[in-house]
Amino acid sequence: MTTSTLPPDHAARMDRAALAIDGLSVGDALGETCFRDNNRDRLMDDPRRTAAGPWPYTDDTEMALGIREVLQRHGRIDQADLAATFARRWQLAPWRGYGAGAFQLLGLVAAGADWRAAAETMFGGQGSFGNGSAMRVAPVAGYFAADGFETVADQAALSAAVTHAHPEGIAGGVAAAVAGAYAWANRDRRGDEAVKRGLFAAVLAHARPGDVWTGIRHAATIAFDVSIEAATRLLGNGSRISCQDTVPFCLWVAARHLDDYQTAIVETIRGGGDIDTNAAIVGGIVALAAGPESIPDCWLEDREALKLRL
Ligand SMILES: [Mg+2]
Structure with a gap:
């Protein structure tokens, strides 16, 4: 792999991917704290x-961060490298809260399976449609954000398919x-109501029809109040x-609070369910609209430092 294959604006792309990962990881880490003690109740009373x-x-x-590594090396999703x-x-940090399906799949790949x-x-041969x-996927959105939604959708599908063979798993990514x-x-127009509402149509135009698509279409009809x-x-x-069960809700919350990262995360956590993952999805989206200054400094400081290389 030589750097000559990377796009000329690779550094700017990686900066956007890093912003997306900050939004994703702060949501993930804060969301995860809400599964223990009374952390969620306290946060619901007062976001501070x-x-x-x-x-x-x-x-x-x-x-x-694995996706980030592959984008850094290739400037695109190389599926074999992403799987590896x-x-x-996973082998170096299996205690990060992976699901049973991920343990099984990554164990097979680590043992040399295709x-x-x-x-x-x-x-059972249908492939995963888990929300993983x-x-x-937010770094894919960041890296390819200036290339148009078609390219973003194609690269996201490649990143999803490495672990999620089911069409709904691809559609979610x-x-x-x-x-x-x-x-x-x-x-630049993230506070406009029409911009917030327009998120659904943009997504529906690029995700394949199916249950995820139908759920997003339903989300598009639900008022923000x-x-x-x-x-x-x-x-x-x-x-x-x-x-x-995850993506339609997350897109609705992200659209509703597209201009306010902190509120987006608190409201996502209020929704319960798969809190760390919901907040990761919402955080990755909203950070790309609201910018780095929208993520509270104290939240970035409290998130464990990212291990970019393992
Ligand atoms: Mg998790």
Whole structure:
């Protein structure tokens, strides 16, 4: 691999990927604190009352950092390298909260199995539609944000397919990535109601029809003054850890708070369910619209320092 294959604006692309990862990882790490003690209740009462740091990040961030590595090396999603990178990072830090399916799949890849064959054997041969394809994809959105939604969707699909062979698993990754690219493209008008509402149409135009797509279409019809609790009843909250149950809700919260990272994360956590992953997805999208200054400094300080290389 030589640097000559990297695009001339590679550094600017990596800066956007880093912003997306900051948004993702702070959401992930703060979200994870809300599964213990009374941290979630305290935060719901007052957004300043976060758990004491450092907040360890989880598999969401670990896999996003794997994507970052591959983008750094190739300037695109190289699926063989991504599979190997996911497996290597999992072996070095298996305690990051990976799900049972990820343990099984990454264990096979680490033992030398072909990633494509392994991904297709998951869940009785239907492939995974778990929300892991969406939780880690924000750096893809950042890196390709200036290339148009078609490219973002294509690269996101490549990144998802390494572990998620089911079409709904691919659609979840594509939807979260296109939402992130839309956020960046509209960052200068992120407070406009029409811009917030427009996120859904942009995503629907690029994700394949299916249950995730239908869920996002449903989300597009739900007014932003509906309570978070009501929205989760209509859209799910990741309790079933599927893309279908996770991505429509996350896109709705991200669109509702596209101009306010802190509120976006607090409201995501209020929705419960798969809190770390929901907050990772929402955080990765909203940071691309609201910018680095939108992430509270004290939250960045409390998030465990990112291990860019493992
Ligand atoms: Mg996690």
